[in-house]
Amino acid sequence: MPVFIEVKNLTVDFDGLKALKNVNLSINEGEVVGILGKSGSGKTILMHVLRGTESFDNISGEVIYHLSRCDKCGYIERPSKISHKCPVCGEILEAYEADFIKLSLYDPIRKDITKRIAIMLQRTFALYGDERVLVNVINSLNEIGYKGEDAMKKAIYLLEEVNLSHRMMHVARELSGGEKQRVVLARQLVRNPLLLLADEPTGTLDPLTAKLVHDAIIKAVKSYEMSMILTSHWPEVIEKLADKAILLENGVVVQEGDPLEVSAIFMQSASMVRQEKNSLVGEPIIRVRDLAKRYISVDRGVVRAVDKISFDVKEGEIFGLVGLSGAGKTTTSKILMGILPPTSGEVEVRVGDEWVDMTKLGVNNKGRATKYMGFLHQxxxxxxxxxxxxxxxxxxxxxxxxxxxxxxxxxxxxxxxxxxxxxxxxxxxxxxxxxxxxxxxxxxxxxxxxxPRIVIMDEPTGTMDPITKISVTNSILKAREEIGETFVVVSHDMDFVNEICDRVALMRNGKIIAIGHPEDVLFHLTDEERVEATEEI
Known part of the structure; x- marks a missing residue:
């Protein structure tokens, strides 16, 4: 296939700190290129340069898009369409090169190209949360001129493309993270894109949900004959999805080639010494009894997000809440922190020698405990x-x-x-x-x-590369060992909780199925959960 994008000697400087240093990269039409690198290596900066919608004060080199273009109406196509007829006006498409470093941010041709570049970012869903899924896609179609019945038909087709037609009437904010990402993908496909930039699109998702998103992305790439550039902190994702991979370290391309070989080199640097887990713990510091949280949904009726669960967390313990997306883990953690009120049940936190009722408001009740609690949401x-x-x-x-x-x-x-x-x-x-x-x-x-005396962490390693994950694991263990802090860790990553937690509670459909040592809880996993526990997709 012809070359689609050429990056030559790309350097981006922020106040004397080079985020990218003489990066060279070639991307063919229809090729999937994976980018590996630990946090701060320059992956995201490279993606933003390729996207072409931002200006950088200190940037040099070349970022050349090889295209076919209609000189009469300005229609842009992939390079393999050179000498074909323009689908808009019938003229012949001619070869065209656009260098994003030389072209102004406001150049009309550059704008035409960026309109054909789709992007999926980690964490950023950018959906109309109170609108139905179908309306979210229709809104994107309206922006490019589709109206009425045409927009409706096209939106339904796009949702089928991302395997989400069974959720089209759901309200967007009630979707799981993986479902939201597939709505984002459907909205991006409205552009009929030439290139998809996927920057850690599944970083905060459990592996099983991530696989569904990956499958939808690859299906779309093939269906739309797109090129794709994918970053991920999971080497297995790059191995499975990419045709070619590069390894970035401190803004420099240090390796390029077969995804398996590049992944192996990346993982060599993850062989760090792990701190030993010290499981000496004290008396209970959190008590939960018959805790329930119910919601009323227009589409689904009564939703039992948390369904009469009971457990204790001991002082100095690292306690895990695990399960697939939608199991009730995050809702439970927010109730523990006092962010959400329970529908029923008891939640108590010990402050000194006294127990504080977290279901009661006021500085002498919930407020007395929350000032000693820290919460890190995903x-x-x-x-x-x-x-x-x-x-x-x-x-x-x-x-x-x-x-x-x-x-x-x-x-x-x-x-x-x-x-x-x-x-x-x-x-x-x-x-x-x-x-x-x-x-x-x-x-x-x-x-x-x-x-804080108690730290509640929702997916603390959700977007981290393996090296950073080890650092975070060690920092949590060190904090517990040196100052006796108590951690409640919400995670879908069974490898991580097995490494760090003293005990875990497995949640499924709002209920606790098993509590105990992480290895013991593995025996209670369903096939779906076992995929999550044994694979890092």
């Missing part, structure tokens, strides 16, 4: 227009002298997985300048810097 939020040091101090009202605040911030960032030099370097950075993995670790540090 959809974490940072102050994107504030520096890292501000996020860790002023933005959370941590009143310390500046020098002490900086030192404490560095110590906390190290606990969250940064080395000391990197911790010092990121303090002055704006959070939107950092990679997704770096922002995740900063969000973790933002929780830890407040010195």
């Amino acid at each position: 959809e974490y939020g940072l102050y994107t227009h504030s520096s890292v040091i501000d996020n860790l101090t002023e933005s959370i009202s941590l009143d310390l002298p500046f020098e002490l605040g900086v030192r404490k911030a560095i110590i906390t960032l190290k606990a969250a997985g940064f080395d000391e030099n990197k911790a010092k370097a990121v303090l002055s950075k704006m959070t939107n300048e950092l990679s997704e993995g770096e922002r995740h670790r900063i969000a973790l540090a933002q929780v830890l810097i407040k010195e």
Whole structure:
């Protein structure tokens, strides 16, 4: 197949720090290229440069799109269509090259090209949450001129393309993460894209759900004859989906070639020493009895998100809540933290020697306990227009002298997985300048810097590469060993919870099926859950 994109000597500089350094890459028409690299390696910056909708102050090199284009009406097509008739006006399509480094951001030809580039980002669903799935897709079609019955028919077809026709009448906010990503894909296919940029599209999903999304993506790539560039922190994803892979380290392409070979090299750097798990724990610090949470849904009636569960968490314990997407894990964690009220049941947290009822409002009830609790949700939020040091101090009202605040911030960032030099370097950075993995670790540090006694973490390794995952595992174990913090970890990653948790509770359809040592709980898994527990898709 002809060459579609050529990247030559691409360098992107942020205040003297080169995020990309002389990157060279060739992408053929219809080819799937996988990008591996740990957080901060430059994967996301490369994707944004290829997308072409942002300007960069210090950028050099070439990013050339090889296309066919109609000189009469401006229609853009893939390079294999050179000399074919334009489907819009009937003229002959001619060879055309567009360099995104030279073309202005406002150049009409560049805009025509970017309209044919689809993108899927981790965490960012960008859906109309209160609208039905079908309406979400119709809205995208309306934006490009489809109206009435034509828009309806096309939307139904696109939802069939992503295997989601059985959810078209559901309200978008009530979908699982994997279903939301497939709606995003359907909305992107409206563009009839030439290229799909998939930046960690399944980073926060359990492996079984991720496989469904991957299958939908690959089906769309083949159906629409797209090229695709895919980043993932799971080497297995690159191995299975990519035709070619590259390995980025500190903005440099250090390896290119067969996905299996590139993946093996990447995993060699993940062979780090893991901290030993110390399971000495105290008396219960959280008590849950007959906890239930029900919702009323227009489409599904009564939804039992949590269905009369009971368990204890001991002081100093790392306790896991595991299960597939929609099992009730995240809802339970929000009730523990006091973010959601239960429908019925009891939740108590011990403060000193006294038990606090988390179902009762007030500074002497729930408020007394929550000030000693930290919560890191998988959809974490940072102050994107504030520096890292501000996020860790002023933005959370941590009143310390500046020098002490900086030192404490560095110590906390190290606990969250940064080395000391990197911790010092990121303090002055704006959070939107950092990679997704770096922002995740900063969000973790933002929780830890407040010195909570209980930390509840929702999918703490959801978007992390294997090396960063080990760092986070070690930081949690170290925090528990040195200061006796208690952790409740919500995760679909059984390898992770087996590595870090003393006990886990397996949830299924809102109920707890089994509680015990992670290895013992494995025996209670269904076939679907066993796929999740034994494979990293």
